[in-house]
Amino acid sequence: xxxxxxxxxxxxxxxxxxxxxxxxxxxxxxxxxxxxxxxxxxxxxxxxxxxxxxxxxxxxxxxxxxxxxxxxxxxxxxxxxxxxxxxxxxxxxxxxxxxxxxxxxxxxxxxxxxxxxxxxxxxxxxxxxxxxxxxxxxxxxxxxxxxxxxxxxxxxxxxxxxxxxxxxxxxxxxxxxxxxxxxxxxxxxxxxxxxxxxxxxxxxxxxxxxxxxxxxxxxxxxxxxxxxxxxxxxxxxxxxxxxxxxxxxxxxxxxxxxxxxxxxxxxxxxxxxxxxxxxxxxxxxxxxxxxxxxxxxxxxxxxx
Amino acid sequence: xxxxxxxxxxxxxxxxxxxxxxxxxxxxxxxxxxxxxxxxxxxxxxxxxxxxxxxxxxxxxxxxxxxxxxxxxxxxxxxxxxxxxxxxxxxxxxxxxxxxxxxxxxxxxxxxxxxxxxxxxxxxxxxxxxxxxxxxxxxxxxxxxxxxxxxxxxxxxxxxxxxxxxxxxxxxxxxxxxxxxxxxxxxxxxxxxxxxxxxxxxxxxxxxxxxxxxxxxxxxxxxxxxxxxxxxxxxxxxxxxxxxxxxxxxxxxxxxxxxxxxxxxxxxxxxxxxxxxxxxxxxxxxxxxxxxxxxxxxxxxxxxxxxxxxxxxxxxxxxxxxxxxxxxxxxxxxxxxxxxxxxxxxxxxxxxxxxxxxxxxxxxxxxxxxxxxxxxxxxxxxxxxxxxxxxxxxxxxxxxxxxxxxxxxxxxxxxxxxxxxxxxxxxxxxxxxxxxxxxxxxxxxxxx
Numbered sequence: 001x002x003x004x005x006x007x008x009x010x011x012x013x014x015x016x017x018x019x020x021x022x023x024x025x026x027x028x029x030x031x032x033x034x035x036x037x038x039x040x041x042x043x044x045x046x047x048x049x050x051x052x053x054x055x056x057x058x059x060x061x062x063x064x065x066x067x068x069x070x071x072x073x074x075x076x077x078x079x080x081x082x083x084x085x086x087x088x089x090x091x092x093x094x095x096x097x098x099x100x101x102x103x104x105x106x107x108x109x110x111x112x113x114x115x116x117x118x119x120x121x122x123x124x125x126x127x128x129x130x131x132x133x134x135x136x137x138x139x140x141x142x143x144x145x146x147x148x149x150x151x152x153x154x155x156x157x158x159x160x161x162x163x164x165x166x167x168x169x170x171x172x173x174x175x176x177x178x179x180x181x182x183x184x185x186x187x188x189x190x191x192x193x194x195x196x197x198x199x200x201x202x203x204x205x206x207x208x209x210x211x212x213x214x215x216x217x218x219x220x221x222x223x224x225x226x227x228x229x230x231x232x233x234x235x236x237x238x239x240x241x242x243x244x245x246x247x248x249x250x251x252x253x254x255x256x257x258x259x260x261x262x263x264x265x266x267x268x269x270x271x272x273x274x275x276x277x278x279x280x281x282x283x284x285x286x287x288x289x290x291x292x293x294x295x296x297x298x299x300x301x302x303x304x
Numbered sequence: 305x306x307x308x309x310x311x312x313x314x315x316x317x318x319x320x321x322x323x324x325x326x327x328x329x330x331x332x333x334x335x336x337x338x339x340x341x342x343x344x345x346x347x348x349x350x351x352x353x354x355x356x357x358x359x360x361x362x363x364x365x366x367x368x369x370x371x372x373x374x375x376x377x378x379x380x381x382x383x384x385x386x387x388x389x390x391x392x393x394x395x396x397x398x399x400x401x402x403x404x405x406x407x408x409x410x411x412x413x414x415x416x417x418x419x420x421x422x423x424x425x426x427x428x429x430x431x432x433x434x435x436x437x438x439x440x441x442x443x444x445x446x447x448x449x450x451x452x453x454x455x456x457x458x459x460x461x462x463x464x465x466x467x468x469x470x471x472x473x474x475x476x477x478x479x480x481x482x483x484x485x486x487x488x489x490x491x492x493x494x495x496x497x498x499x500x501x502x503x504x505x506x507x508x509x510x511x512x513x514x515x516x517x518x519x520x521x522x523x524x525x526x527x528x529x530x531x532x533x534x535x536x537x538x539x540x541x542x543x544x545x546x547x548x549x550x551x552x553x554x555x556x557x558x559x560x561x562x563x564x565x566x567x568x569x570x571x572x573x574x575x576x577x578x579x580x581x582x583x584x585x586x587x588x589x590x591x592x593x594x595x596x597x598x599x600x601x602x603x604x605x606x607x608x609x610x611x612x613x614x615x616x617x618x619x620x621x622x623x624x625x626x627x628x629x630x631x632x633x634x635x636x637x638x639x640x641x642x643x644x645x646x647x648x649x650x651x652x653x654x655x656x657x658x659x660x661x662x663x664x665x666x667x668x669x670x671x672x673x674x675x676x677x678x679x680x681x682x683x684x685x686x687x688x689x690x691x692x693x694x695x696x697x698x699x700x701x702x703x704x705x706x707x708x709x710x711x712x713x714x715x716x717x718x719x720x721x722x723x724x725x726x727x728x729x730x731x732x733x734x735x736x737x738x739x740x741x742x743x744x745x746x747x748x749x750x751x752x
Binding site for chain 1 (some may be wrong): 306307310314318322464548552553554555556557558559560561562563730
């Protein structure tokens with residue numbers, strides 16, 4: 001992996017506030033042009049890590065490199081950051097507001113005007129350009145906030161819980177935009193505790209729990225390393241087979257099907273044969289990949 | 305630097321274009337002039353006619369002097385040139401007829417002759433008139449009044465302290481006149497003796513004699529007052545501006561683009577420019593008005609002039625005004641960095657006003673002894689320097705190094721406080737949005 005393929009590199013970064021350790025010995029690598037998911041429960045240290053990457057706060061020890069050099073305030077211009085705690089100037093007009101945020105990234109002039117129109121059209125808010133932000137709905141404001149993060153065409157985009165509170169249509173809209181940015185070669189760090197969303201857009205993930213890294217790698221790798229040890233079953237009869245602890249460690253019942261987690265060393269073929277032998281009528285028998293949620297829970301439990 | 309300017313620009317335009325700014329710019333002078341005019345109007349309201357006072361002059365010598373005293377007072381009030389003999393006679397006649405003005409209070413004097421009645425009878429008659437409301441009061445001067453100086457004033461309204469005071473003053477003057485007459489002092493000499501004194505303070509500077517340091521002094525007071533006004537009005541705005549990003553939760557977005565110090569400084573400068581804009585608008589309007597007024601007075605032959613003030617003083621006025629404003633505005637910014645809501649900030653900002661008032665009144669001891677050690681230290685301390693140093697400059701200009709040092713300490717403190725505030729602000733935001741105690745704020749400054 002060449003150095004210029006790496007956008008962000010953290011090396012044994014440590015940060016504490018008084019007695020409380022927010023981030024402990026964190027090392028991670030974000031590769032250029034990929035969507036990197038920073039995942040973990042609330043209070044795991046995601047936001048603190050991000051704040052150190054965008055140079056809002058400095059680590060107590062360890063080093064952070066951006067685009068191959070040590071972080072400094074100049075590099076901030078190449079980052080777009082949508083924090084979890086975000087807002088707009090209530091009395092300022094949308095266009096003025098966007099222009100101001102672009103100026104803070106050292107982007108000004110005609111380029112910005114064109115970009116403002118382009119982005120407003122893209123999130124379907126063109127007619128709100130000259131309205132004060134207090135007149136906008138919460139969802140609209142959130143889309144404007146999203147624009148402030150991308151308006152200056154940053155190489156690295158950091159999104160902290162970007163979809164929280166949005167309706168499904170707008171989630172879909174922003175998700176498309178994020179994937180589009182990725183296709184254009186942007187690097188994206190995506191922080192969330194919603195595993196289902198992360199699962200759909202992340203290439204690489206890093207799991208944080210209790211200030212520490214639990215796992216880092218590509219989503220594919222982690223999924224295949226977990227193997228296919230779950231089976232989705234829909235059948236009539238076959239009672240008792242799923243209760244055998246030698247075969248099945250756990251059964252989760254859904255609306256019209258059951259999800260069975262195979263016991264250690266058990267074979268799905270054996271389970272299928274046992275079901276047929278017991279006279280069950282099988283509608284569905286499918287080997288399943290574990291969900292990111294399952295992996296997360298397993299990993300966190302192991303870690304603790 | 306460009307980011308700094310972007311912040312200044314935003315703060316400035318957002319506020320100057322706000323309706324609030326436009327309204328207050330127009331309204332404040334109107335309100336101020338109302339405050340100036342209304343009391344004068346109220347005082348000038350004549351409640352009823354002139355005060356009708358009968359004088360029972362037991363000495364037989366006092367009444368003409370009393371009339372003279374009232375007339376002299378009136379002519380002084382109107383500041384008219386000494387009357388010619390004819391006019392004087394005419395005036396005298398008028399006074400005999402009895403109406404004489406006393407600023408906002410006028411008196412109508414009548415002499416009551418005994419005409420053979422006993423003093424008791426005279427008094428009884430006067431009492432009747434008083435009860436019948438034909439008189440407002442009467443004055444009894446006993447025959448030995450000139451030696452005893454004791455007289456009595458009977459009135460149906462003893463609460464009217466103003467009239468009593470005037471009467472007493474006029475009687476004083478009249479009785480002195482009479483005593484001088486009895487000492488055989490010539491009328492010209494008597495006139496000379498009653499001439500009032502005009503006292504003019506003249507400053508002796510290195511350049512020799514300079515007239516009228518009073519003008520500069522009034523201006524120091526004016527600068528101090530405007531500073532006070534600007535701080536009271538705009539301190540809260542600075543506080544609000546600093547809290548704004550916390551309340552709207554924009555701070556984190558901003559910190560990912562600019563350094564907190566740049567942000568805080570930009571806000572302070574932006575808001576200050578708004579304050580200066582407003583003051584310049586008011587100042588221009590006032591100056592135009594004043595020049596017009598002076599011109600008007602001069603064209604009518606009234607000697608009015610704008611006090612002559614050395615040019616260097618104007619520069620010092622400007623510099624120390626800015627210093628005073630910025631010192632206090634930064635303190636407001638610091639308070640803003642420690643709290644989470646404007647209400648909290650308002651409470652925490654209260655002591656600032658106290659310090660401001662105390663520093664303002666320090667001009668009294670400083671003007672009395674501008675070269676004392678006390679004055680020196682007070683003019684070096686950032687909080688009190690602006691007013692104290694200005695007072696020293698217009699009274700006994702201190703050596704230049706002291707002025708320079710005072711400015712250096714002052715503006716240095718501004719930067720230091722801002723740096724301090726920006727650190728507190730950043731850590732405060734990164735923590736959980738709680739208000740900082742002072743030891744906490746100190747710890748935060750050393751953190752990050």
